Amino acid sequence: MTYTDYATGAPVTDTKAPFGPVHERWDKRRFEAKLVNPANRRKHTVIVVGTGLAGGSAGATLAEQGYHVVQFCYQDSPRRAHSIAAQGGINAAKNYRNDGDSVHRLFYDTVKGGDFRARESNVHRLAQISVEIIDQCVAQGVPFAREYGGLLDTRSFGGVQVSRTFYARGQTGQQLLLGAYQALSRQIAAGNVEMHPRTEMLDLIVVDGRARGIVARDLITGKIDTYFADAVVLASGGYGNVFYLSTNAMNSNATAIWRAHRRGAYFANPCFTQIHPTCIPRTGDHQSKLTLMSESLRNDGRIWVPKAKGDTRPPHRIPEDERDYYLERIYPSFGNLVPRDIASRAAKNVCDEGRGVGPGGQGVYLDFADAIKRMGRKAVEAKYGNLFDMYQRITDEDPYEVPMRIYPAVHYTMGGLWVDYDLQTTIPGLFAIGEANFSDHGANRLGASALMQGLADGYFVLPATINDYLARNPHQDPVTEQHPVVQEVLAETEDRINLLLAVDGDRTPDSFHRELGELMWEFCGMARSDAGLRKALERIPQIREEFWRRIKVPGTGEEFNQSLEKANRVVDYLELAELMCLDALHRTESCGGHFREESQTPDGEAARKDEEFSYAAAWEFTSTGEAPVLHKEDLVFEYVHPTQRSYA
Amino acid sequence: MKLTLRVWRQKNAGAEGAMSTYEVDDISPDMSFLEMLDVLNEQLILSGEEPVAFDHDCREGICGACSLVINGDAHGPERTTTCQLHMRSFKDGDTIDIEPWRASAFPVIKDLVVDRSAFDRIIQAGGYITAPTGAAPEAHATPVPKADADFAFEHAECIGCGACVAACPNGAAMLFTSAKVNHLNVLPQGAPERESRVLDMVAQMDAEGFGGCTLTGECATACPKGIPLMSITSMNKEWLRATRKAGKR
């Protein structure tokens, strides 16, 4: 049986979301959820993997509630989780601008922006909580941008027509993360959180069908240890690094979620990846990562390419009437602020037509000349100064004088572990929050919504819903290292590490990662086709086989060994990539970030097939290289009725 | 470009270290400094040697992981993080010395990787505002004058990389500590813990074995985020104020 001959299993249903009016569901769920007596909470241990916006806020909040939290991150400090790199802002339906915003509009925009592939209950809850997040962050001292009157400033982001994005210059993620990190630090000092930095989760321990702990490696000593708990929360982020080149941090990885998937957690919509339209184009083969330029730049920058193919004149020599401001032309009402998937694909299209700019024709201009004329250089500097500096540092070009060159790059993964309304995976006691789960963004995430979701999950949703699980399972049998299941998981982990070290081949972990990434970008990137995906699915097992034959990892397992860390992560990418391609192959519609060349409207827009694909695809693992089982969760739209998205 | 690299190699915390010399070729001026080290490491792995260990993650200048002293300068010749330093800042044929942060509070773990957990403990001592989740008032309940918000932001930009400590001849952590003290102490939300915050954080900074400040200004020169030297002055003022207030109680 080949990998593509997958079986379709029983549908998966979200049993936790209450019925009733959408705006009452969260209240209802919170009321129905069982509580744990405050005095009993310290008897419960919760493992949290990751310290980004979701993990950091969850760890701090659970500890504040009285739980004993054991938390992990691979970085040397919880403050360095990659949420820190988010630039633009965080959405909240505060309606401080009195511009017609409301919880319902944020809900509507998010469901529509996600191309009708997200759950209404979840998205509505997210919109409701958004306002509390801003309150919480301000109370923590997050220095949001303010106006002269001392009140909070907001700006617009892609895919919406209201100004609801709160920001802290171009470093919103940093400031929000530091807020969560500081709250977490307070709990570490109080002894409520046991923090393990430079420790990477390598496997999940499932005993009697419940998540009971993890296997983790101390990255300094190489020691592999087991940690036990009453519940495990994965907040380990997305899997964009499958593509090798992405805006993710170099060490962001999929190991925690992939290992959980292998242990029984369903993986939903793996092919839903977001290609961000405004990244700095790559300069050569040495490129190790791509750098994002915040979407907020599209507020004032105008995107264009020359009208003529192969026009190599420098930008200032191209007269106004020979420029094609293609987003403003095709989408007059949203203009440069169309959602990310649309902006990215449009950039790809003009480059494919041979009108791209810069080396290799892989770029479009993002021009601030008009903004500088209109607002003055000073105002532009105040708004975007740090982004312009960053651009100049990387490209050695001055964006105040020469238009920026941008090109799409892998940025975010909407797919992830399948979770119910309580954010619980299909393994009881295993929760997934933030980018690690699949829940709220459907097939495309709107700008400034990742920060919102990460913090909503961590500060408010999980701390409410995990109570229910713990209250219903108050006295779980203690698990020790001697338990046969634990011994087995431990042995598997050690075997894998030993094998990686033993092969002693002739190729580096990076070379495999790069090869896989190029393959994925070509066939499972911005545009996907049946033929391309089949090619990728044929190639991936070959790379995997070659990997285990030719990988070279110097050093030993009992020391700080960055090659070993890397190789171990590539092992999981090589399996996850296959599932992503299969998911992309099976979904023969186009929706959001998933664009199937076979499914487009006559004018080249994505064509959804709601009758066939209005579901989340949750995949169940069988065995490496063996076809997984597909479980569908049907999506019901009672409030926002699916229409072809129109931003024209 | 062809370069000669002299890199600090140290097997682990307990081992003796020394500089080792390597050659790299075909370096593009568009590469970042870390991409140049990637080239070296690929070369080393294939020749059966252990690659050079160094901390890095986001590679866009914000996570604060990268931490190399390049030709005697923390983060190298430009005012930026190591990951945002590009090879166009060097010339073909250059010899480049690469060393780890040096401070007794930042012990070397391996090669160019050091342990900066002392910074985390300084934050844990008081670098936060006590605002348990759910307890927050409406965000607009307390307006913050723009000047104060901007002052807070300027200090909140600190990425905790430790370049200030590495550059300081005394291995002092004053700039790091003052950045957080000033960020939180200027905000109305931070006012209730204003005194205990600065006293506790300075006490923890001392306990970690960082040196004292002699106002050489090296920290602010090395800081990739441009935290100003005056930050230390402001913290001193906060500390004196807190000490006086504590004395009166």
Next chain:
Amino acid sequence: MARTVWDSSVGKKTVMAVSGVIMLLYLVAHVIGNLKIFFGPDEFNHYGHWLRTVGEPFMHYEWTLWLIRVVLVVAVVAHATSAYQLSRRDLKARPTKYVHSKPRASYATRTMRWGGVILGLFIVWHVLDLTTGTVHSGGFQEGHPYQNVVDTFSTWYGNVIYIVAMLALGLHIRHGFWSAAQTLGVGSRARDRALKTVANVLALLLTAGFIAVPVGVMTGVVS
């Protein structure tokens, strides 16, 4: 509170700043007094005598002077002890030097420690020379400071020691004054230029004022 201050590195810096400012104020008075030497032995010796009678009849003979001396000794001891302890802490905090090292900071900043040591030794010599007369070169005469000063600066080593020490003093004040302002939290971005200017002017005036005396003796203006 005293304990908190002394136990903290920031507190010890405060002690240094406050004691430094006290010594600085003293030096300003000192240099003004010194310059009286250019108006002849009578005025200078009379000034020397007056110093002992300041505050009379409320204060007894020499009481004020002794009070000042006690304050100064306390300031010097506090300054030196803090400096010593802080330096030990600093050296311990950076035990390993960079292989690739380069000169950093301004000369004045880098010479604070050794400059301080030079000044400490100078003060000992200075007191033994012109206050107690223990190591004085000519026949030390109590109550005749004019002649004593001329004697000291009639020797080559007297001039060398004094001038070197005063140059060290200038450098020390240049960084020390500005530094004390930062430690005491009175510096600010708006005030920084003014503080630096005051530091430079103070350093220059004090050094020039003090050095004027040996130069005067050497050139025969004072004899």
